[in-house]
Amino acid sequence: MKFFADTADTAEIEELAATGLLDGVTTNPSLIAKSGRDFMEVTREICALVDGPVSAEVVALDHETMMKEAETLRKIADNVCIKVPLTIDGLKTCKALTGDGTMVNVTLCFSANQALLAAKAGATFVSPFVGRHDDNGFDGMELIRDIRLIYDNYLFDTEILVASVRHATHVLESARIGADVATMPPAVIKGLVKHVLTDKGIEGFLADWAKTGQKIV
Numbered sequence: 001m002k003f004f005a006d007t008a009d010t011a012e013i014e015e016l017a018a019t020g021l022l023d024g025v026t027t028n029p030s031l032i033a034k035s036g037r038d039f040m041e042v043t044r045e046i047c048a049l050v051d052g053p054v055s056a057e058v059v060a061l062d063h064e065t066m067m068k069e070a071e072t073l074r075k076i077a078d079n080v081c082i083k084v085p086l087t088i089d090g091l092k093t094c095k096a097l098t099g100d101g102t103m104v105n106v107t108l109c110f111s112a113n114q115a116l117l118a119a120k121a122g123a124t125f126v127s128p129f130v131g132r133h134d135d136n137g138f139d140g141m142e143l144i145r146d147i148r149l150i151y152d153n154y155l156f157d158t159e160i161l162v163a164s165v166r167h168a169t170h171v172l173e174s175a176r177i178g179a180d181v182a183t184m185p186p187a188v189i190k191g192l193v194k195h196v197l198t199d200k201g202i203e204g205f206l207a208d209w210a211k212t213g214q215k216i217v
Contacts, residue, residue, distance in 0.1 A: 022050055
């Protein structure tokens with residue numbers, strides 16, 4: 001499963017990219033606003049930090065303006081992935097852009113039927129929001145299972161990009177189901193390495209090594 005960082009913090013992205021664990025980045029208007037920086041500038045910086053897809057979201061709601069915004073965004077870098085909402089106009093824009101060879105991430109997916117529409121529109125990625133789904137009394141992981149089944153039934157190429165990931169269990173369950181990508185805040189990615197037994201093991205090894213009085217360098 002590919003790991004994307006869900007952030008517009010370039011320092012965090014650079015740190016994660018250095019680990020070799022990062023396959024791409026997703027941004028949205030809220031994350032860009034949180035950064036307090038110019039939208040085009042920060043997107044350009046992010047694209048230079050990672051080789052994989054960088055989702056940059058349109059803010060228009062009508063097809064014509066979405067296409068104009070997408071034209072501006074995809075000039076930023078070759079790895080820009082245009083992010084559009086799961087609406088009729090968004091799907092229309094998705095079809096037009098992917099038909100022209102542009103990567104498209106269809107976002108704000110909350111049902112398997114919506115995901116089916118995104119795949120039929122030729123989406124590169126579909127982003128079901130599991131955390132927000134859970135918040136509203138639904139089972140986010142059941143949504144991922146349904147989408148995986150439907151996509152496998154019809155051999156759709158659209159990748160399932162699990163979004164609104166809140167914790168390690170979301171990541172684990174997404175991998176078990178066979179999701180293609182999970183996009184996470186940097187803190188969640190870093191938290192995956194943590195385990196109390198790993199920490200205890202390191203403490204024990206270091207204590208035993210100290211007793212030898214030796215040095216490696």
